[in-house]
Amino acid sequence: MSTVIKVNPVACTAYGYCAELLPELVTLDEWGYPIVERGAVPPHLVELARRAAKDCPRRAFLLRQAATEVGSST
Amino acid sequence: MATATTDSTITTDRAVPGDRSTLLGGWRARHRADLASHLAHHGAPPLPRPGDHAWPPRLAAAVEASGLTGRGGASFPSVTKLRLLASAPGRRTVVVNGMEGEPASAKDKTLLRCAPHLVLDGAELAACAVGASRIVVCVADGDHHSADAVVRAVAERAGTALAPVTVEVKRPPGRYVAGEESALVSWLDGGPAAPGWRPDKGHSLTIGRRATLVHNTETLAHLALVARYGPESFRSRGVPDAPGTTLVTVTGAVEHAGVYEVAMGRSLGDIVHGARPTDEVAAVLTGGFGGSWVPAAALATPYAPGPLAAVGGVVGAGVLVVLARRACGIAETARVARYMAGESAGQCGPCVFGLPAVADDLGQLWRGTVDGGVLARLEARLTAVDGRGACRHPDGVARMARSALRVFTADAAAHASGRPCAFARQPSVLPATVGAIKAGTT
Numbered sequence: 001m002s003t004v005i006k007v008n009p010v011a012c013t014a015y016g017y018c019a020e021l022l023p024e025l026v027t028l029d030e031w032g033y034p035i036v037e038r039g040a041v042p043p044h045l046v047e048l049a050r051r052a053a054k055d056c057p058r059r060a061f062l063l064r065q066a067a068t069e070v071g072s073s074t
Numbered sequence: 075m076a077t078a079t080t081d082s083t084i085t086t087d088r089a090v091p092g093d094r095s096t097l098l099g100g101w102r103a104r105h106r107a108d109l110a111s112h113l114a115h116h117g118a119p120p121l122p123r124p125g126d127h128a129w130p131p132r133l134a135a136a137v138e139a140s141g142l143t144g145r146g147g148a149s150f151p152s153v154t155k156l157r158l159l160a161s162a163p164g165r166r167t168v169v170v171n172g173m174e175g176e177p178a179s180a181k182d183k184t185l186l187r188c189a190p191h192l193v194l195d196g197a198e199l200a201a202c203a204v205g206a207s208r209i210v211v212c213v214a215d216g217d218h219h220s221a222d223a224v225v226r227a228v229a230e231r232a233g234t235a236l237a238p239v240t241v242e243v244k245r246p247p248g249r250y251v252a253g254e255e256s257a258l259v260s261w262l263d264g265g266p267a268a269p270g271w272r273p274d275k276g277h278s279l280t281i282g283r284r285a286t287l288v289h290n291t292e293t294l295a296h297l298a299l300v301a302r303y304g305p306e307s308f309r310s311r312g313v314p315d316a317p318g319t320t321l322v323t324v325t326g327a328v329e330h331a332g333v334y335e336v337a338m339g340r341s342l343g344d345i346v347h348g349a350r351p352t353d354e355v356a357a358v359l360t361g362g363f364g365g366s367w368v369p370a371a372a373l374a375t376p377y378a379p380g381p382l383a384a385v386g387g388v389v390g391a392g393v394l395v396v397l398a399r400r401a402c403g404i405a406e407t408a409r410v411a412r413y414m415a416g417e418s419a420g421q422c423g424p425c426v427f428g429l430p431a432v433a434d435d436l437g438q439l440w441r442g443t444v445d446g447g448v449l450a451r452l453e454a455r456l457t458a459v460d461g462r463g464a465c466r467h468p469d470g471v472a473r474m475a476r477s478a479l480r481v482f483t484a485d486a487a488a489h490a491s492g493r494p495c496a497f498a499r500q501p502s503v504l505p506a507t508v509g510a511i512k513a514g515t516t
Contacts, residue, residue: 031428032423062273064273
């Protein structure tokens with residue numbers, strides 16, 4: 001099992017907290033919306049990713065458990 | 075939504091002259107087929123007797139053997155959708171997607187207006203195959219001609235053995251993204267006509283608690299032919315990887331803009347030249363506004379998903395817009411991008427902010443009023459919008475713009491250095507949409 005990040009683009013309104021809390025995996029585009037590294041969250045960042053998910057005011061930053069790593073997740 | 079100017083011309087390809095087992099073969103153009111003439115032409119659809127449990131899997135097997143794929147843009151195997159829904163719990167609905175939000179496309183309107191009973195046959199057969207108790211035909215709110223044809227056809231069938239499942243006609247708003255299947259289902263469910271975010275693709279759509287099958291108009295008409303004439307008849311046209319015929323709307327710089335039924339695998343050049351280009355062809359926009367440009371050098375390419383992909387093209391919604399040599403591909407691309415920016419559902423930031431920014435960059439490039447970084451900035455913005463919406467609307471714009479930079483490389487470089495081509499100020503080759511696009515660019 002591995003953890004992957006999914007951003008709900010409909011819910012997201014560019015608060016940008018996720019990029020503050022998890023700059024290792026999240027950058028913001030020129031309009032302030034998050035661009036997330038694809039693939040599994042490295043184990044040492046999972047706790048920070050949970051925090052980012054919990055603190056997202058729009059509940060748009062989500063963590064999913066993936067059974068196997070998918071090469072071309074979208 | 076502007077109605078395409080192309081829907082008055084309906085032409086059947088030479089490969090299918092007068093052949094009754096095709097969509098438009100032997101059909102008299104511009105006449106709505108009433109029930110009597112439909113039945114005289116095709117005979118009754120092979121609907122099941124009540125309680126015949128062997129029938130649904132038999133129909134699914136025929137659809138599978140035919141190799142029919144969705145004609146709405148995704149080219150997804152039709153049988154997969156049928157089986158997914160047949161195994162869904164609870165009550166089910168079949169939705170006929172006749173929205174045709176693609177401005178350059180007129181194929182679904184053509185079918186709904188000329189052969190509504192063939193589409194309804196397909197819907198009834200699909201409903202029986204998946205055990206649905208409701209059929210909803212969706213026609214855009216501005217498309218009165220198509221809706222009238224469907225309503226009259228539904229009335230002719232009501233109470234007969236040809237309507238085992240009742241049919242409703244609904245009129246969702248005729249916006250570009252309203253025809254995206256999750257947007258359509260959302261609207262039918264009382265929500266906005268906007269796409270939903272589906273992180274886990276593959277689960278079925280629902281209206282209320284009813285599992286819902288959404289099929290394009292043309293797909294269902296083909297299904298009705300497969301059920302009648304058999305998968306071998308369907309596969310006797312087209313190529314092994316892309317069997318059957320398909321409807322193509324050819325428009326742009328051609329004398330005979332219209333809807334053509336062609337066998338899959340015919341060359342792009344054959345199809346384009348059948349519509350009589352007005353001048354030497356420079357490029358063709360394949361798929362529609364969210365499709366991609368293909369250069370004239372690739373006109374020998376067979377019209378089918380695989381070969382088209384190899385030259386950067388797409389079947390998409392079955393649209394071919396012809397650009398003549400004396401025209402500006404950058405200008406056309408900028409107009410299309412501006413239109414598409416205006417058609418965003420307004421939900422996802424990268425689409426809401428990114429598409430107008432992309433259209434601004436392309437507009438600068440078009441006019442030659444550029445700063446030094448326009449091409450690099452445009453590339454970065456295309457990366458920033460691609461794949462970042464709930465639906466594929468921004469992806470389509472990114473694909474179309476990238477293909478323009480690839481196909482019109484020399485033009486783009488000249489425009490970027492402040493030297494727009496002599497044709498940049500010409501009227502658009504997109505007659506069906508010039509009004510809508512103009513509104514966005516002035």
